[in-house]
Structure formats: C-alpha cells, structure tokens
Amino acid sequence: MHSDGVSVLSQQVAGLGIDDGPNKPSAFGAYEQEPPSAPKLQSKGVIAMDITEQFTNAAQKLDVGQLIKDPDFTLFESVGALEIMDPKMDSGFLEPGETMEDDYDFSQALLPEEIIGIIDQLLCHEMAWHMGYPLSQTIFTSLYIDRLLMPTPTSLEQTYFDKGGSCSVDEPLTLQVLRAYCLGLIKTCWFVNNRVRSEHYYEEEDFVTHTYNRSLLDRLDHEQILKLLEETIELLSGSDKMLPEVKSALSCRLRFRAKFLRTVEMAPSRTTPGLKAVWNELLDFLPELKLSSKLGKPVPKSFSVKVQRKLASTVPPRPIAQVSQEAAFDHLERLCRDASVVVEVLEYHDSHSLFTFVMLFQARKPQPSVYVRTLLQHYLFGDMIILGTMSIRQIIDEDLASTVLPANKLLDRGNDDIEVPTDPRFNMASRMELFRSRAAGTYLDILRTICQNRCRIRRTLCHTISDWDNLQLDAEEIDQDLRQFTKEEPIVDRAISSEPIYAFPLSSWAYFYKLRQMEWIVQMGFELEIYQPDELPTMYWYLQYLAKTRARHLERIRACLMRNVSASRSRIRTTQGGDEYTTALAFNNFSTLEAAATYGFADALSSLFAVLARLSLLPVLPRPYSDAATRYDVRMKPFLSISLPEPIPPAELEELVAQPRESPLALLSFAAESVAAAKRAFEILAKLGPAEAFCQGYHEGWAQNVRESLKACIFAGVSIAAVKRAVEATGGKGQIRLRVDIPKAGERYHDWWVVPKVVPLA
Template sequence: MNSDNITDISNGLANFSLNDNHDDASQQSQFRSFDPEPPPAPILHSQGVIAMDITKQFINAAQELELGQLVKDPYFTLFEAVGALEIMDRKMDSGYLEPGETMDDNYDFTLVLLPEEIIGIIDQLLCHEMAWHQGYPLSQTIFTSLYIDRIMMPAPVTLDQTLFDRSGNAPDEEPITMQILRAYCLGLIKTCFFVNDKVKAEHYYEEEDFVTHTYNRSLLDSIDHAEIVELLDKTVKVIFATDDFSQDMKKTLIARLELRSRFLTAVEVATSRTSPALKLVWTSLGNCIPRIKMSVDLGKPVPSSFSVKLQRKLASTAPPRPIVHVSQESAFEHLENLCRDAVTVVEVLKYYDSRSLLTFVTLFQARKPQPSVYVRTLLQHYLFGDMIMLGKMSIRQILDEELSTMTLPASMLLDRINDEVEVPSDPRFNIATIMETFRSRAADTFIDYMRTICQNRCRIRRTLCHAITDWDNLQLDAEQLDVELQAFTKEVPIFDEIISTEPIYSFPLSSWAYYYKLGQMEWTVQMGFELEVYQPDELADMYWYLQYLARNRSQHLERIRGFTVPNGGGIAASDESIHRHAEYGKAGLFFNFSSLEAAATYGLADALSGLFTVLNRLSLLPKLPRPYGDAKMRYEVRMKPFLGIGLPELVSLENLKQLVEQPRQSILDLLDLAADSAAAAKKAFEIMSRLTPEEAFCQGSHASWLKNVKDCLKAAIFTGITISTVRKAVIAAGNRVELKIKIEIPESGKGYHDWWVVPKASSLA
C-alpha cells in the first residue's frame, strides 16, 4: 500500500459520519466541527441528587488560603488524575485534528528547492541540533524536520534508500540542491547517533541533562559513517564543478557541508584516547563556524519543511509539545563553546600527577558557561572508560600516588615487591593483602567521587551530600585496617601528653579518607553559596561553619605532616635514594600548598561571617518571612548532609548561635576581627598566586587555576573594603539607630567569585 492510499484512508476516517442519511448540515460530526463555547451543564433528574452552583463559595474558600498552602484530596489518586486528562484537547491529545485538518502534512518532496532555501533549512537544522545538545528532546527539535523524517522512515540500510523523491528516479538524477540537503541531513543524523551513543554509555541524568530517547527511530545504525563522509566530500566536488551557482553561493554551501563532515569526523574520533588528532578535529570544526555566521543572511527559511505533526508518528506517550526555536546567535555560541571545551578536555589525557588531575577536572567543570553534557561524558570516558584511567593507568596507580603524596611517601606499604611475596608468615604478604582490601574498598568511592565532579553544578552538590557518608564509612573501615597494619609494620607511636595520654599512631589510610571527607564537606557548603541555596540572613552561619571545617582540615594536615615529613618540614635523610627524596619532596610541597589554601579559606570565611553578623545586628540584611519554619528547622535542613558524620563533631544550634553572634563582642570589635581575617586571607591568596604549577599541583590547568585564585584575591580585597566602609559608617552614626549606608548582595555569577558572597556597601547622602 503506497503513501497516497494511506492519506486517502486517513482523510476518509477524519470525515466519517455515523449517520449518512442526514443532510449536509446534520453531517457535521464532532471531528469536523469546533464550538468555542463550553457545553451547557447537564440537567440531572434524580431524587438523590441536588445540583447547586458553588462557584462563589469555591472562590471565597480559595481566597482564605495562604500563599503556598496546598489542599490535597487523599482519595484523588494517580488513576483519577490520568482519567481527568481530556480527549480532543489539543494540549493533551496528540491525535486531535482541527476542522478539515489531516494527520499528514502532504509535503511535496518532489519539489526542487532553491539554494537559498537549502541554506535556510540547513541553518534551522543546526539550531535544532544545538537545542538538542542543550537538553531538549529530539521530538521537539531535529525530528520536526520533514526531510529528516523522510530519510529515517522506513529505516534505510543503504544510501540509495535515503532519497527524498521516491518516484523511481535513480540517485544520479537527483537535483544538486536536493543532493546537498540529503548529504547534510545524513551527516546530521549520523552525528546524532555518535553523540547519543556516547552520552548513554556514561553517567548522566535523563530530562535534567540530556534526552537520549529516539522514539523507536534508528539513527542510521546500519550505514557506516565513512559512506556518509564520502557522500559529503563527493557533494562538495559536485558544487565546485557546477555552473548553476554563483561563487558566493558555492562558498556558502561548501562551508556548511564541511562543517557537517568535520563534526561527524570529530564525534567519531572523540572516543579514542590515543589518537593524536583529537584536538585537531575539534579545532578544525571550530574554524568553520565564522564562515557560516557571515553567510546566514543568504538563507531563506522554509517553515513548511518543519512540522509538529510528526510527533504523532513517534513512539511516545507524552502530550504534543511545541517546536523548540533557538536563535542562530545562541546556536552558534553553544557550538563554539562545545568546540572550545572539547579542545580543552583532551588536555586531561596528559597526566602529571593525581592532584593535578583532580585540579584540572574541578576547574574544568566550574567553567562558565558549564561544558555541555556531551563534553562532560567525553571527560568521563577519558577519565575511567573501561575502568582504565586515562586509557593507560589503573586505579591502583592513582590511589597509590594519592597515598604517597599525602600520607605514605616512600612507604613500605606501597612497595610493589610485597605483591610477589607468597609466604603467609612474611609480614609483607599480610601487608599486601590488607592494602589490596583497602584499595578494593576505596576504588569505588574514589571513582564515584570523580564521576560526581563530571555532573552539572546542582547535581554535584546534591550527590556530594550523599557521598560524604560513603567517605565516612570508608574512614571507619580504614581505621580498622590501620590497626591491623600496625602489627606488621611495627610502627613506633608518638607520645604527647598535651594531646593524649595514649600512644598516637599515624593511621595513614583513615587519615587520607578523612582529608577527602573534610574537603567534600567544605565543597558542599561552598557550592551552597554558588547555587544561592542560603538566604542573606543565613550567610553568617554558613560562613562560620565553612571556616570551622577549613580549620579542622588545617589541623588534620598538621597531624599528617608530623607523621609523614621528618622534622615537620624537611625531606628524607641524606642516605635515602633519589626516589625517596622525590616522594618526600612532593609530600612537603603538598603540605605547604594545602595548608596555605586551607588558611586562605578559613581566613576569608571568618571575615565574611563576622561581617554578615554585624550586618544582621544592624538590620541591614533583608529577612524573608518564614511562616512554615523556625531556626531549628532551618538548622536541620542546612546541616542535614553532616548529621550522620562522627568527625568533625557537629556543632549544636545553641553553640552555633553563640559562636556566630558573639553577643559579648561589640560591633567595632567584630569588625576589627573580621578585618584582620580578611587581611590574612588576602596575604595567603597573594602567596598562592605566585606559586608555580608544580608547587600548586595544577599542571595542565595553571591558567584556569591562577584566574580562580585571583578572583578569590579580589573577593578578599573587597571584603576588607566593605568592612572598612561599614566601620566608618558605624563610627559616624555614633548613638543614632540608623546608619547612612546601603548594602547590596550580588547575585551568583555577578560577584568576584561564586563561592565568596561579598556584600557591597555604599554611603547614603
């Protein structure tokens, strides 16, 4: 049965009447008529039913509800909710037809388009493709193209089956303009296949990040990409040889075909972690964009070649949705960012050390705008695809280097010779067994942590709130393994009566896990500022808790340093090997940098906490009404990620209020303390900004790291300026209640740094 017969049948069903004996006026069925007026209320005739109009009573009752109050009938279940969906409502029923409307678009695919129209369609398809990359489904973007639908239905297995005109003409007889459009569409579909396949292979969040649903359509799975690239190249040669187009038109069409060919090549090669052409293909793709942007005015839109009706043919239970329209400026900007981020993400394959790797991933994910989902899935693939780190390393190598840098430099616990010992009575055999137990336990937690960093910003924070518990459990497990190792390493404990009357052991494995846990707890709080989770009157509390966590991390670093680096800061003894010298030297650099970074964090956090405490006292911060909660409930919500954590000890609400508000301190005293903390943070950030990539463990991402540090330095400087401005206003006001000063809280992304909310103070005339 051909398509024309199907159209006739569809039209016949749409015009079908149940009573053929009526005249023309009475034959207008519900399928062909439309009455904008609602039908009259049914007249009920029953002794048990009394009908009455409750409209006024309902409106009066609704007005009594508070803003945000929810009234729910517990017996109105999902079944009743689905039953309430209206059939024949164009918003809910994808099969609904307007009077005289048919199921099909009846688009003429034998029509030969002008080259200007080809450009217009291609540019619109590029906008739809970028909309898909931004998270919209295919049903509202690429699959709304009638030409794309024509190629995919039915699923072709050869290029000859992808012709638009299926009246029996040979492929050689295809008009050149239609060959150009067909080649571009084939390249687009195959590009979507590679992108979709890669996203599905990694960790992402459906509907939140990306929609991989293809609605039971095949994205040219049976056609090799090399055939499509060959067709694109062949079409470019045909354009060169033809005399039907002007030179400007030739350049415009060729530029679009070259972009499609390079895009297809890039996504096909991108999964390789060893190809030397990874950066080149993305750079080449980015170089095509300016030429296309300069020629968009030559295109002529063909809106009839896109239709929302195609959603009716897709295997979907969702109600009909409108076509997503993304501007050409936005589409080009997104494509340029994608190419730039793809070029940068390839740099992760250059391995320097484990700390530099973590720095690279963290800074890359913090870029503005954040890298697209496809680039983030490429990052996951490069990091631990097939459970091979960076395509050449095992997770054991990364973990051992982490332990060597932080808690076990030049330690016998990490000696590979232990694995070759097969005598159970040998301590090295038992050490190898215990260490392997720890690695197997820590590997999953560490990889989950790396995978978490590769998500979107909101999801990172949400996942970290749960991951902290995993690191806490890992710390407890590691403590038990540390105790078992003491029997085989014959570790000599330290005795310090100031700290404890009991012998003090190093606990290297649990110390490593505890350091990571503290870092993630800090990060959770800091991302709360970035994502504007906290209200202005809560900033003092949360910055105080941030400095509390940073101080604990600083103290923990000093404890590790005492067990790790001899004499508290030297390197290995002179008789140690060169290798041991290098490991101790690297550990020393790590402690110096991490201690400096922790000091800068708690200094600036302490300064902001004191500043916001003063602003709260002076009633200069807005306080939103909270009719559904109190201080205790807000405290439980903010501290929920840390409620189940044993160390560091959670500060109670009563103690937190005392430590933050410091009622015994005057306003000027609080401002003086905050100014000192801001000055100390400024000095620490200045020192950090002068560190080399090796000293800062940011090899491969030094430029991004330095920009981040300088932004933090700006935040510290302007914090000091704001404190000074407020102090002058307080002194000038004397005993007066009102201060002639205005405080502005910048929105996220508009301040000096997303993690440091620095209020802006300005004097009122």
C-alpha cells in the same frame, strides 16, 4: 499515507457544537467566552449543583504556596482528567479542514539559498538537542529528516527524498546537498547519542537520548556517508549554476558536517594523537558559517510539529524548540572549545592535578555540555582503566604517597611477590589490598560525581561523605592491624596527650578527603543560591570551621611526615624516595595555604554578615512554615550523621555565629584582619607555578579561579571598611544609613564568595 476517513470523521466531530451560528468560532473560542452553565443531569442518583462560587471563595483563602491534595485522587483519575480533543493534550486532534500529515512535495526543486536556510535551521535544532530538548521538538520536526528515516534505510540508495525513484537518476544538486548534509547530521547524532547513553547522566534533566523508535541510521556505515559528502562537495565545486558566495556557503556547510562527523567518531579514542587539534579545526569553520548565514532563505514549511504524531511517544504534543542562530553558534563554539580542553585530561601528571582539572573544568561558566561531560567520564573511567593507561591502584597509591605515605614500605610493589604468610611484607600487602578494595569505588565516586551538573554534584556529595566516613572507620582498624607488621613507634608528647600518638596514615587520608567534600558542599550552596541572606553568617562560619579543621589535620600529617623524614634519612637518600617526600611536603604546604585562605575569607564574611544582621541590614524573608530548629536540620542534614568533625549543637552554633558579647566595631575589626590575611594567602597562591599548585594541565583555569577569589577578597575589604565607617559615624547610636545589596550568582567576582555591596544613603 493520508487517512481520508479519519480526516472526515475529525471534521464532523469538530463541527459538532451547541448553538453554532453561521460564523463558526475558532478552536480556542471557548476559552474567550463565559463558562457554560452547569449540565442538566436527569438522574435519580445524581444531584448536580454549581459550586463555582464556593470553590472560588475557598481558593482565595489559601496562602501562597499552600497545597491541598486529596489522597484518593490517584494517577488513574489524573490521567482520566486529561481533556480529549484539546490540541494541547491530544496529538490526534485536527482543526476543521486539517489533515493528519503535511502535504509537502519532496520532489520540488529548491533554491540554493533555501538549502542554506534549511541547513542552518537544522544546525539550530541540533544545538537545541545538545542543550537538552528532545529530538521530537528539534531534529525530528524536519520533514526531510523524517523522510530519510521512514522507512529505516539500509543503504544509500534508499535515502532519496523522492521515494518514487525518479530522483535517484536525476536528483537535483541542491537536493543532493541537502540529503548528504542530513545523512551526516543524523549519523553525527547517532555517535553523540551512543556516547551519552554509555555514561552516567540524568535523563530529561541533562539530556534526552530517546529516539522514539526511530533508527539514527544504525545500518549505514559512517564511511559511506563521508564518501557521499565528499562526492557532493566535488560536484558542487564544479557547478556553474550558482553564485560564487552561495556555492562557497554550501561547500562550507558540507565540509563542516563531514568534519563534525569525523570528530565525534574519533573523540572517544584515548590513544589517537591530535584530538585537540581536531576540535580546533572544527572550530575554524564557525566564522565562515556565521558570515554566510545571511545568505539563507528560511523554508518554514519543511518543519512541522505534526511529525510528533508518528513518533512512539506517550507525552502530549510539544511546540518546536526555537533557538536563535546566534545562540546555536555560541553553543557550538563552547562545545568545541570545551571539548578541545577536556582532551588535555589525558595527559596525566599527578592525582591532585587530575582532581583540580576535573573540579575546575566542571565549574566553567556556562557549564560544559552533557556530551563533553560524558567524554570526560569516558576518558577517566572507560573500561575501568584510568585515562586509558593507568590502573585504579596506581592512582590511589600515588595519592597516598603524595599525601600521607611517601617512600613508605606499605606501598612497596615488592610486597606483592612475597608468598610466605609469616612474612610481615605478605601481611602488609594483604591489608593494603583490602584497603584499596574498599577505597577504590569511594575514591572514583568523587570524580564521577564531579562530572555531573552542578546541582547533582552537591546533592551526590551529600551522600558520598557518608561513604568516606565509613571508609575512615574501616581504615582506622586496618591502621591498627598494620602496626604489628610495620613496627611503628608512637609519638609520646605529654604536652599534647597522655596517650601515645600513632600516625594512622590511611584514616588520615580518608579524613582529609572527607573534609574537602564537606567544604565543597557548603561552597556550592553559595554558588547555587541555596542559602537565604540571613543564613549567610551561619554557613560562612561553618565553612571556616571546616577549613580550620582541615588545616589542623594537615598540621598533624606534616608532623608525621617530618618525623618520618628524620627517622629515615639513610633510607630515602635515593632520588625516588627523596622526591616522594619533597612532593608530599609540598602538597601539605600548598593545602595548608589554601585552607588558610579559605578560613580567613570565610571568617571575615561570617563576621561581616553577623554585624549586618545585628544592624537589621540583611533582608529576612517570611517563613510561616519553618523555625530555627527546622532550618538547622535542613542545612546541617548532610553533616549530622558524620562522626568527625562532630556536629555543633544548634544553640552553641547560634552563639558562635552571633557573638553577642562582641561589639559591632570589634567584629568588624576582626573581619578586617581576617580578610587581610586571606588576601595575603591568595596573593601567594596566585604566584605559584603549575607544579607548586598541583594543577598541571589546567594552570590557566586554576590561576583564573584564584584571581577571582582575590578580587572578591579585595571587594570584601572595601565593604567591611564602609560598614565600619558608618558604625563609627553613629557612635553606636541611631540608624545606620546604609543599603546592602546581595549579588546573585553570576554577578559576583567568584560564585563561592558572596560579598555584599554596601551603598551609603544620603
């Protein structure tokens, strides 16, 4: 409803001006003129003065990045400083002659080409919403969508564009096509929005689920809309008033919308067979949609930013999000492909393959959309049932068996049936249940964390490693309690320690996962470009330190496994027991090889960057507000509170990284040997099959990741050789004629391995 009184009043207010001549300036004319003079205030208590010059001079003395904040300037003052009647801030502001609402005729007949244009623009807005823009800047800017949603319809009879009722009898076919598509679109958004809201995500940062007090057809069943789409497709196929290619384009869009609606309705099911094929069928519509998009004719008047004035929103008006058709189709294609891949997680193989799948799937470039990531969360944790079929205990017990406790009586399900308190099996079951209760949330938090965006993954891992550190301490106590019931015999080896050595299986398991997370934190720092070029030697040295610590820990676990194999040959003759030991030893071998490749490559890069820093070939940005101690605290902050491995003091770390007693040629020779060893390790990894690499269900993605690391390793060898030749040419004297380029993330063979490009200068 138009408010003539408000319009007239707004025009009168807009017409008020000082020294307005016959040629009225534009609404933004004030920004193109000289600022007005200081107001002439007449008050005994107020003395007004122009401080523009003093303010400008003071501002010019500030350094870049320096911030001055008045502690008394509160949020109330900030809101009060917002300028009323500024179109950028005031959604109720009207230009001279402008009305509150758009004067759009919904009963007008549209050409079939115009319907294609509107539908394609709606698809662009839908994908923009998936990209993170709010509904107020995307789908809700459509006047046709707004017409359908206000007032909230409770039946299909209330969804006609012409609210007068005449259109319900003689609705043009073109408008019925548009209405059916719009209803399918809104209901699709309803399913997507509910799925995202039911999982863990970050509002505004990942996705905007706010519907601005609008109902996304909550009261309409999706089957009714699907039926309307099917009826409209039949009517369209029998029409002879359109060109064949136009009719085919409209039919394709209706069938696509119906398929999309069915797909998002079925997607959360973890038991429906053929979900991968459903997403692939939706993907098959894209070639025809792209090819027929050229037939569309835009109708820009059917979209308006004025709709935001009627939405329940507290933010200033925002422009309509503009996403090109090419970008929208690309995003839709990635969404369908990622969704078809994420369904494969439901086929469970083993706990380590599950971790590999989630970690590498989330590392895809570009990262899967929020909707796909929430689907992954639902498949993993929905109703606290892992993948819809497994309990948390099953996952943890299998992980323990394949890492530290193969064919062990601590994991025997028969212990749960013992009710005699004096029986050792009863006490083992109670202690193990206590450990599982403490470990379950911490264990699942890793998977839940990896399902977030890349920045949040690293940030959250910095907090979860503290939980794993506490879990390790708790596990040590439980391990000590369990010894009296398992009758574990210690290893006595004077060459290693004068004290008896116990296995500590539960704390060893916790320590292993804590080290893996610490490595991920450092590696993701390279991916997210957190470190400056001159910090790369230190961070790669610390990465190799963590990887070597993990390799030594795996050697200890392997020694305990081999001891148990020798001591229990008669007990593990059964097929199940033998298979569990084989799996545990295979995983230990694989993890050791992976750790060797990591610390070899990291050691090589640390030495290479240390030489480049010594030769003043690494750029050093000015840091007027920090020093070495502050940077150490910032980079090592996630690890300073960890008990093991112990933090390295700053002075010791600096010396270990710089290695001042070694010559540049010696460091480069060591780097060449390390990168060669890492290359051999990656080559062995690249030949492993899905079962050997514990990546069943995602072997192709894992193999691609290893190949990219191998390429980065080969490139590092080339860079090391180039620097070595340049140093040898100068004989250790004179200026090194090299230029070093540090590639950005996305320009590297692998985002975790920053290999410098060394270019000789003429």
